[in-house]
Amino acid sequence: MPHFSKTLLFPGRSSAELLSIAYGTFQELSWKLKIAGNDQIVGYTNSKWKNKGEEIIVITENEKVIMMSKMVNGEVLDILQKNRRNITRFQQAFENLVQHEDVLQLENWTGELSTLQQETFLLAEQEKEERMEVERIMKLSSGSRSVTYFLIGTNALIFLLMWITGAGIWEPGTDVLIKWGANYKPMTTGGEWWRLFTCIFVHIGIVHLLLNMYALLMIGNYLEPMLGRLRFTVAYVCTGIIASITSLWWHQDPIVSAGASGAIFGLYGLFLALLTTNLIPHSARKALLQSIGIFVLYNITYGLRSQTVDNSAHIGGLLSGLAIGYLYFFTIKTEARLKTNATLVAIISITVIFGSLYIMNSNDDSWVYQQHVEKIVGIEAEALKPLQNIKDPMLLKEVATVTQPKWQEAKHLLEETSMYKLNGQLVNHRKMLEQYLDLRIKQTDLIIIALQGHENVDSELNRYTENINVLLERMQK
Template sequence: IEESQAEEAAMADATPYAAQGHRVTYGLIGVNILVFLLMAFTGANLLAPSGEDLIRWGANYLPYTLGGEPWRLFTACFVHIGILHLLLNMYALFQQGIFLESVLGRTRLLTAYIATGLISSLTSLWWHRNDMVVSAGASGAIFGLFGVFGALLTSKLLPDSVRKQLLGSIGAVIVINLLYGLKAGIDNSAHVGGLVSGFIIGQLFLPGLKKKQRGAARISTAIVLAAVIACGSYVALHPDSRLQFETALEQFPAHEAKGLQPFGHDTTVVALIGELDAAQVHWDSARTLLRRTGNLRLSDADVRRRNLLEQYTELRAQQNRLARRQLLGEEGAADSLNALDTAIDKVLQQ
């Protein structure tokens, strides 16, 4: 009995925040559920939301995240890929959050979730830097809490009997989940990033926990700030211009359609000359549009696309000018037009 009472006293000593309740845990679960419900109400599939829906709601997608939307590193931690994904993650968050909030307190728990969530998203971004992967879910942050748990279990903060029991069960859960994460379609890189960063953050929490220091604001602020700086530095040093490039290219078909409008219908010579003059403005605009993308950092494939579009635009502009000269009776314009038609066909075939 005395041994049991001593263990209970040690456990109570290790969970000084138990009386404060579990507002952060329930709050995080509530936010995750709310985001999913909003997704569903706006038309996202409950079982398997489309990539477009996930991206619209803030999933981590490299061309967008590194293309001017770095906030996705944070919002991705609250977006889930179907109701099963949500339920599994919320169950894991509930199981860990209830215990950890009693040990760490609200501030440290919230810090761990946010900081490891950011680092797990950043790890995913780095790991999939050459892929087009849409990453979302709270699992990176949840693995971060596993890491914090691991740090606690390496200390004498918890009673030995509890620590040994948790070490076996938590270790087994981590190994099983990491092995399951090797399955296609699961972003294991985020799990590993969250786990490692969580362990480091847990170690940073330990001195204050051992000294029974209630104030965690300073270390928590430093940890979140470090995570934000790490994310901001990576985003700043690795800009991705694909989104800007694709946005610019979305305007090209409209200029092309206007530029080709004079061809393919019967009209008077005077009217056609006027149409060719108007079309020339659109080919000039298309050329300016493409030149503005010249300073963007693009992949070799996108550079080739831009070069081909520039060649095509220049040939069409020349075709437009020659057609006008032919209408005005200039000799040799017809032969030059035939040669241009051949050159345009070659570019289109590429």
């Protein structure tokens, strides 16, 4: 920061005398005094608008005064030479007081300076105690951050593996995301419940990864040392899972959702909850609360305006983090191991129960049904293959031993889906597919009869063929 300093010599003057005159100089200039030590005074010039004035530091030794003016409002250059002008004003006022010394006034300044020095000492002791209390609670210098680094490394490694195996570095396709464990309602509620967890470690491009990992590093630096590895891990995983469930519940039309942001918002919500209590000393709490509050408010507002951000997951993570934060407050304050363990068990149990109830009540077997349909389509191709060469002398045997069993196999496979929970469109599709397979079985029976030399089946065979074609057209609509 721009600064300017100057040294003045006053032969025969002690450090204490010069410091008292420096105190009087601040009074003469109506500059604000901040703190005073045994050999220095710190104050500010008059403030303008919302900015503080320049910082003025005066250090005294026997027969010597060192004056410094420093800009403290983020300035890069002192274009207007404010620092030099401040020192000139201070020097002129200081020298004037030395030349026209008033013994009584000097005694008054010495007394007032002594009071300021005592206040400074008490303030320093108070700040020291607050720093010690902050350290005792937050453990910023002694606590571990190993889980934070592990989570960042794991997310980065998974993204690297995705990229090596062909995923786009900027925006991987939905098929790739689903393959690597993204949250997709038809699959998650259709049996692959583990996607509620795995989606926390899958990211939609390098920018998405970097932004999330930066946010995780920032919150992890504060939160993990204070919570400890176990509480931090439980909070990250549980809020991440609840964020995934919230995303499924909110989006009626299935979307592919991935990323650690739900869990990260959970950590920010947890910290926000702790900052609204008296756990952390007020001096540190105020600045942190403002910083965390701005981060959360900005990102939630941005998510509301963006079509690509899964804000429901953010809000779900944030709210669950707030709840966990208030539960953690009591365990951190008392440091009772039994209470801590009971709280962790309760949080994990609630998350598991909540997730299980949601999966059971919103069970959607459409994805599993589609898998069955794909298998049936493959079986259909095998069943129709012998009919592609009607001049084959072995046609009768092929139809009897391949085509007919394959249609029966497809029918049995479809029957496995009879209890599946499907939407109205797929229910209709299943009914038509069942009719189609029944028609194919009956058609194949007539083909076998015809190939055995029986007559008078052609008209009936043609009728089945027409019904099949009509049904296929309906199914394709």
